[in-house]
Amino acid sequence: MATDNRPLGGVGPARRRGLADEVADSVRAAIFDGTYPPGTQLRETELSSALEVSRGPVREALMCLEGEGLLRSGWHRGAVVVELSGEDVAEIDSLRGTLEHLAVRLAVERASEEDLDTLARVADRMRRAEDAHELVALDIAFHDAVYAAGGHRRLQEAWHTIRSQVHLFLVSRIGVSVEDYLATVPGEHRDLVEALRARDPEAALRLFADHRSHALHVLTGRDRA
Amino acid sequence: MATDNRPLGGVGPARRRGLADEVADSVRAAIFDGTYPPGTQLRETELSSALEVSRGPVREALMCLEGEGLLRSGWHRGAVVVELSGEDVAEIDSLRGTLEHLAVRLAVERASEEDLDTLARVADRMRRAEDAHELVALDIAFHDAVYAAGGHRRLQEAWHTIRSQVHLFLVSRIGVSVEDYLATVPGEHRDLVEALRARDPEAALRLFADHRSHALHVLTGRDRA
DNA sequence: GGACACTCTAATGTCAACATTCGGACATTG
DNA sequence: CAATGTCCGAATGTTGACATTAGAGTGTCC
Known part of the structure; x- marks a missing residue:
């Protein structure tokens, strides 16, 4: 998925990325293809076991996606896929x-x-x-x-x-x-x-x-x- | 510091915040008052020991401040206070x-x-x-x-x-x-x-x-x- | 029967230890 | 002497366990 910022032909310096970025990409793709429809609760534990990474990177990825406006979350209340009114x-x-x-x-x-x-x-x-x-x-x-x-x-x-x-x-x-x-x-x-x-x-x-x-x-x- | 979004008179319900927010406020204030001048390297371990919290919340806070454009960071290269050209x-x-x-x-x-x-x-x-x-x-x-x-x-x-x-x-x-x-x-x-x-x-x-x-x-x- | 308080559970928030990686110092080699 | 390769230290990336809290469910009291 063309989520990264490559100029569509320029070979990026192939810089190393962390697990958090990959988790973010996975979840973002899943939201786009309808796997996680609007309103879905995304639990850190679920994602961490499904993607076989610990909760740290998952947490970071969710925070990133919240910054993109794909999720909304609150204190001790997890993350939810946005429903666009x-x-x-x-x-x-x-x-x-x-x-x-x-x-x-x-x-x-x-x-x-x-x-x-x-x-x-x-x-x-x-x-x-x-x-x-x-x-x-x-x-x-x-x-x-x-x-x-x-x-x-x-x-x-x-x-x-x-x-x-x-x-x-x-x-x-x-x-x-x-x-x-x-x-x-x-x-x-x-x-x-x-x-x-x-x-x-x-x-x-x-x-x-x-x-x-x-x-x-x-x-x-x-x-x- | 009026960093939160209170309408400057409305006493917010003092809702629970996490350590990450408090760390972010501290570091932000420190950047503004010159304690951390532009170009300063902010190491997670230093902050975590200085503020007496673990690296988790510190990490979250730094990510938040990066989103505000106060810090720049890279893979395995820590965070640096921005220098505005x-x-x-x-x-x-x-x-x-x-x-x-x-x-x-x-x-x-x-x-x-x-x-x-x-x-x-x-x-x-x-x-x-x-x-x-x-x-x-x-x-x-x-x-x-x-x-x-x-x-x-x-x-x-x-x-x-x-x-x-x-x-x-x-x-x-x-x-x-x-x-x-x-x-x-x-x-x-x-x-x-x-x-x-x-x-x-x-x-x-x-x-x-x-x-x-x-x-x-x-x-x-x-x-x- | 309805409202309140309590408990219990499942999730998030936090922590400290382990693994990986970057940058520089040092030695080596042409 | 410059360029290259290697090693080491320090910082970040990752992990699993522990603490705390919101929310649901249950029971009791009025």
Whole structure:
């Protein structure tokens, strides 16, 4: 799963990771594929015995996932997979809009040719995506690349705190108008790349806003807007 | 220290907290008051013996502070207090500007009279602040209240991820034009409250932008802009 | 019959010991 | 003398046991 931040082709320095990261990846994937539906209680002991690691790394992983907004927890009350209400979706969308506004402006201004090529490559892969899950992953990867092109570390970190929630929302809505999603999204992203390549801030911002608005309306229940 | 999210008057139900939170508060305070200057290596064993707790809570606290951007760490390489470069300050300022833009719009639209009273109270306290440290704390508390008035949970969380860095930057710059800071900041915040009370989005946004710009210029070295 | 207090259990919070890994000092070799 | 390889110490990563607490269930009293 494209959860790490590799630029999708750059060979990362293959740095060592701890068990906590692997546990986090496992649990995150399990949440996305529906193994742990929203509302599920995640008990440290269960996970630790299921994954055959001690509770330490599990605890760390859960804290990490809570930072990504996938879990909510309280004192002595464990962790629960979030259930995204309508208000939650609105919050995510407005915050995402704000962050992406800055990201697009930065990307238009500072994206290298290599960055743009990466974006084009991801957009191109979308046209060959075979199922909706893969398309969602590519959608997220595309926006990752936009933020990366902005070269703004803290902005990327802020994106990371809602990225998984966006992902969760998208996959949880798979099934409502899949064909529409499959049909329109690849083309939209290709247009986004072109707008960035043209270095036209206003046009790019408008396209990105339309893209978010369209996705929100389609996925929020209103069919083929 | 007003590090928790209490609305500055509401006596929280004093709910049970873990050792990790207390450790985090201690270390955060120590960073702010200069006990741990930027670049300091924070070793888990040292902290655990100094604070007389085991490494578990210390580890958790350090992870939390890393999430606030006060520390940086790597695999098997411990945690180091951040040193804010010029680029870092620019990043913090731009991200803060973006987040605050949304926060102010929300606050103008949705702030209750009680929220506004809280803001006015904090702004009023600034006039009686006796030292710069207290003024900085009140400055942060004021912006906390603005975000709180927006009623946008994830936006508040995003603010939390840079809040401590803003705090760190402000206290690290105490000494350069303290008198200017002390003289102008209380009045500026009173104006900000009035703008919010007037429910005028454009005016409020402009004042908040000016406020940030002024603070940045003063604290970045250029005196009395 | 309903409300309160108690107990009991299962989960989280904490701890101290063990295993692994990074960085540097030292010796070795071309 | 520089580059490389090895060893060692100290810090982090991991583990399992112990302490504490929230919440459910039960029993009693009014």
